[in-house]
Amino acid sequence: MKEIQIRLENRISTVRVGGSINELPELAPPEKTIIVTDENLNRLYHEKFSGYRVIVIGTGEGIKTVNTVEEITSKMIQYGADRSSFLVAVGGGIVCDIAGFAASIFMRGIRFGFISTSVLSQVDASVGGKNGVNLGGLKNMLGVFNQPDFVICDHEMLSTLPDVEYTNGLSEVIKSACLGDTQFFEFLEENKNQILEKDMDVIHEFIKRSVMFKASIVEEDEKESGIRKILNLGHTIGHGLEKIKSIPHGFAIAAGMGAAAEFSVKLNLLNKDCAIRIMSLIDSLGLDSNLKNFVSEENIEELITAISSDKKKQGASVDFILLEDIGRPVIKKIEITKLRELLGDLLNGV
Ligand SMILES: NC(=O)c1ccc[n+]([C@@H]2O[C@H](COP(=O)([O-])OP(=O)(O)OC[C@H]3O[C@@H](n4cnc5c(N)ncnc54)[C@H](O)[C@@H]3O)[C@@H](O)[C@H]2O)c1
Structure with missing residues (x-):
């Protein structure tokens, strides 16, 4: 495992390359944490989410919209989330982009982390603090720069990633x-x-x-x-x-x-x-x-x-x-x- 720290003006974001989803309870205890994931990841890894409140979204670029952000944040309210809550995205670039954006605007911003599960998100999407959604077919038109507290790049999870996504x-x-x-x-x-x-x-x-x-x-x-x-x-x-x-x-x-x-x-x-x-x-x-x-x-x-x-x-x-x-x-x-x-x-x- 290689820990890489991204040092920014007012915070440090840590990327654990070769880390594991099993570290989640240590980094984000279930009492304070809500997980956002997609249908595919939930099907494959739901056992890892035991004890957590989970929000499952759909898949594909088409769901990267404000509607999905509204769904996530409404569900967070139902789950009793407040400003001390922590959001963890478990997924590829789409889940991370949307959940990072939702966390950044929920009650003016709560802390969040990523368990990055696709090659694209491990090397790119979950690193660098760009979070956002598409608008009217235009890519990433709404978004913020905001760094997650941590990113875990779990290589083992890539074993279930479809070849085309690899x-x-x-x-x-x-x-x-x-x-x-x-x-x-x-x-x-x-x-x-x-x-x-x-x-x-x-x-x-x-x-x-x-x-x-x-x-x-x-x-x-x-x-x-x-x-x-x-x-x-x-x-x-x-x-x-x-x-x-x-x-x-x-x-x-x-x-x-x-x-x-x-x-x-x-x-x-x-x-x-x-x-x-x-x-x-x-x-x-x-x-x-x-x-x-x-x-x-x-x-x-x-x-x-x-x-x-x-x-x-x-x-x-x-x-x-x-x-x-x-x-x-x-x-x-x-x-x-x-x-x-x-x-x-x-x-x-x-
Ligand atoms: N924020 C950034 O800086 C940045 C940079 C590059 C790309 N992006 C964005 O990332 C998005 C694309 O990301 P992506 O390619 O990861 O797409 P994705 O999140 O849609 O994941 C691809 C597919 O693989 C599945 N999947 C992911 N991990 C899996 C696993 N471990 N096992 C089984 N299935 C798995 C997903 O369910 C999905 O169907 C685009 O919206 C793009 O704009 C953002």
């Missing part, structure tokens, strides 16, 4: 390696087979490195006014793609990272060999780096509209995270007209 989460791992450092990237390249075979030691290592990387960025820029924006590598196109094609988050981000690598080459920032290396790693881990496999030239305007309604859009240009090398991200403002041209070239194979 692969989905690898996308954010590759993203951290592309942004972080060459050693991490090489570790993934050298351990492709072990990653695919779900070797526990390798899983622990890539989750630990991803969390350490994200923690270092969040400590520097908790509210995303500067460097934290780099974590959006692949997300500008990825979020647009998620909107128009209903592709799982990680798969959309993978195609977005592939496009970002190709754009970086087109804009003379990155050499072609490096882009090929990034795209090969994405493809070899069961994801697909090729945007052309998801959209065609006819979808360009739809994709641009979807990208433009994203939070990262500023006026007639979009903030893009591009790469000069592995470990060397840059933020570039790209005019919508230029984006149209880059997408056209990419989708026409120019």
Whole structure:
């Protein structure tokens, strides 16, 4: 187990990478704690919740809404929750995002923690204090920055995670390696087979490195006014793609990272060999780096509209995270007209 502390202005959040759900009673005693989980996790792990008050929500991006927050907080009132109550989310990114938001606004905010159960949430969603819900089909439009007291990344629980969700989460791992450092990237390249075979030691290592990387960025820029924006590598196109094609988050981000690598080459920032290396790693881990496999030239305007309604859009240009090398991200403002041209070239194979 590796304990990583995220030190912020007025608090410390602790991430226990390789911790266990069995630590829950010690960290959050049942008398004060309400658990929020989803149907799948409740079915598989309800015995671990014995003695706790539990709120079970549905699954899928469609339930990440204010209605679900209202359901959770109404149930908390029925359970007699007050300002001294503690909320624990047990689940993937969706449960953690919603429950973290509910805890942050319930009676102006109560303390909360996460038992993170998917690869995506262990490496990304539950680290960094972003909590929120979607609004009118727009992702994460309502939300807060607020850190959980603790995050437990229980690797054993990943054994019940469906394969497609495991692969989905690898996308954010590759993203951290592309942004972080060459050693991490090489570790993934050298351990492709072990990653695919779900070797526990390798899983622990890539989750630990991803969390350490994200923690270092969040400590520097908790509210995303500067460097934290780099974590959006692949997300500008990825979020647009998620909107128009209903592709799982990680798969959309993978195609977005592939496009970002190709754009970086087109804009003379990155050499072609490096882009090929990034795209090969994405493809070899069961994801697909090729945007052309998801959209065609006819979808360009739809994709641009979807990208433009994203939070990262500023006026007639979009903030893009591009790469000069592995470990060397840059933020570039790209005019919508230029984006149209880059997408056209990419989708026409120019
Ligand atoms: N807050 C952030 O910083 C941040 C960062 C990245 C992504 N996100 C958000 O995270 C969400 C996606 O997270 P996700 O991919 O974890 O999705 P998810 O929470 O929907 O989990 C995926 C599926 O796997 C199931 N599952 C999770 N853990 C399981 C386990 N151990 N065993 C069996 N089944 C399990 C869930 O029930 C669900 O059906 C998106 O809404 C995205 O916007 C947030």
